[in-house]
Amino acid sequence: MINWRGSLLGATTAPLMAAMLATMAYAQDPIVPAPDSGTFHHRVLWIKDPASQAVLSWNTREEGTNNRVYFDRVSRAGDIESYSKSSKSFKTGKYTMREVDHNWVDPAHYHHVHLSDLRPDTVYYVVFATDESVSQEFHFRTAPGDDKDVAVLFGGDSRIGGSDPYDHNDRQKMNRRMSILFEENPDIIAFVHGGDYCQLAEWRYLEPWLSDHELTTTSKGRLLPIIPARGNHDRGVGYVEMFSWPDLGQDYYFETTLSSRVSIITLNTEISLGGDQRDWLDSTLERVRPENRWVVASYHRPSYPSVRTYQDGATRRDNWVDIFEKYTIDLALESHDHALKRTVPIRAGEHDPENGVVYIGDGGLGVPQRNPDPERWYLQEPGLTKPAHHVHVLRFNSETLRGTAYGMDAKILDDFTLTPRKKIPVSSIDQ
Numbered sequence: 324m325i326n327w328r329g330s331l332l333g334a335t336t337a338p339l340m341a342a343m344l345a346t347m348a349y350a351q352d353p354i355v356p357a358p359d360s361g362t363f364h365h366r367v368l369w370i371k372d373p374a375s376q377a378v379l380s381w382n383t384r385e386e387g388t389n390n391r392v393y394f395d396r397v398s399r400a401g402d403i404e405s406y407s408k409s410s411k412s413f414k415t416g417k418y419t420m421r422e423v424d425h426n427w428v429d430p431a432h433y434h435h436v437h438l439s440d441l442r443p444d445t446v447y448y449v450v451f452a453t454d455e456s457v458s459q460e461f462h463f464r465t466a467p468g469d470d471k472d473v474a475v476l477f478g479g480d481s482r483i484g485g486s487d488p489y490d491h492n493d494r495q496k497m498n499r500r501m502s503i504l505f506e507e508n509p510d511i512i513a514f515v516h517g518g519d520y521c522q523l524a525e526w527r528y529l530e531p532w533l534s535d536h537e538l539t540t541t542s543k544g545r546l547l548p549i550i551p552a553r554g555n556h557d558r559g560v561g562y563v564e565m566f567s568w569p570d571l572g573q574d575y576y577f578e579t580t581l582s583s584r585v586s587i588i589t590l591n592t593e594i595s596l597g598g599d600q601r602d603w604l605d606s607t608l609e610r611v612r613p614e615n616r617w618v619v620a621s622y623h624r625p626s627y628p629s630v631r632t633y634q635d636g637a638t639r640r641d642n643w644v645d646i647f648e649k650y651t652i653d654l655a656l657e658s659h660d661h662a663l664k665r666t667v668p669i670r671a672g673e674h675d676p677e678n679g680v681v682y683i684g685d686g687g688l689g690v691p692q693r694n695p696d697p698e699r700w701y702l703q704e705p706g707l708t709k710p711a712h713h714v715h716v717l718r719f720n721s722e723t724l725r726g727t728a729y730g731m732d733a734k735i736l737d738d739f740t741l742t743p744r745k746k747i748p749v750s751s752i753d754q
């Protein structure tokens with residue numbers, strides 16, 4: 324049997340194998356491998372202050388000795404001598420993966436470069452280099468430092484599953500949908516992922532996830548920065564190796580200042596929700612709520628599930644929802660249940676159209692969809708739920724926060740509009 328990657332590696336048999344694979348292998352095994360050499364899996368990570376910082380990451384088969392990003396504010400067409408700046412990797416290593424006997428392939432090496440002191444709302448042209456291997460030129464735009472309108476993509480659960488553990492066609496279709504949305508809407512500046520990327524502990528699943536993520540890059544080479552939340556399938560060290568940020572540790576809860584008036588709070592449902600994380604959530608919302616027109620929380624396991632039981636959301640409701648309501652956040656982004664949902668505005672466990680918090684989700688970036696329970700009180704109109712792959716575009720403007728859910732075929736599955744909270748002192752918004 325031809326395994327999912329290894330047969331491509333034989334130098335003398337490569338042409339023959341390539342011909343065979345072209346005619347039959349991918350029909351059985353749809354995973355298209357990353358290259359055997361050079362740089363690949365190029366991506367941008369946003370955690371803190373994306374107006375001035377980013378981590379640029381890539382993979383290689385060999386470890387390399389000089390792993391570096393060259394960058395500039397004008398295109399240099401990949402000529403590394405021409406770029407005004409370069410920065411060396413702060414973290415390089417080999418992915419720590421669980422060995423699987425029947426088709427083990429050595430994991431790749433990761434490289435992460437932290438860029439700081441960037442200019443806000445500025446396009447940076449970059450190439451990724453390991454020793455003599457240099458990527459094509461890509462570019463990304465930093466977040467605005469002012470009150471400019473911004474938009475993000477939001478979705479979760481891009482792992483594959485179902486009867487065929489290698490079938491990632493639906494994920495690829497959703498990534499292509501995201502690429503089209505990103506290409507057609509230049510106001511989209513990032514991708515908020517709600518967790519469960521793949522079966523992350525195994526390289527045979529992580530490598531195709533990283534290859535598929537490259538499908539979100541536009542035809543002109545614009546990279547889509549990812550703001551990641553950690554899911555229950557992302558507990559291993561591979562997550563820290565995939566999404567590395569200096570001094571972030573293992574906890575992975577953080578605040579991302581998307582613009583001067585938009586804050587994304589990413590929480591981690593895979594560690595203790597109380598204690599330090601709850602205290603951090605309280606103190607962070609106390610700080611960011613008065614400063615921002617829009618405050619959104621993103622995390623994996625839902626407080627108001629669409630598929631799992633209501634009781635299943637109790638831990639999040641007990642530890643976080645009272646704080647969401649104390650500071651009246653605008654929207655909560657959830658995943659994990661594998662269905663489309665929007666709740667009614669909720670406060671104190673009841674429908675509150677005036678001051679409630681809306682929860683959307685629940686994961687549809689390629690994972691097989693489940694049947695939600697449409698009878699639950701919090702999923703009644705104007706809420707909704709149904710099984711459907713989906714990705715949301717969230718647009719943060721001065722007057723509205725508009726959320727639109729797109730299906731795999733571009734059909735609009737949901738569309739809602741929120742207005743700014745009246746409780747926020749006007750002086751703190753307009754100053």
Ligand SMILES: [Fe+2]
Pocket residue numbers: 518519554555556623658659660
């Ligand atoms: Fe999950």
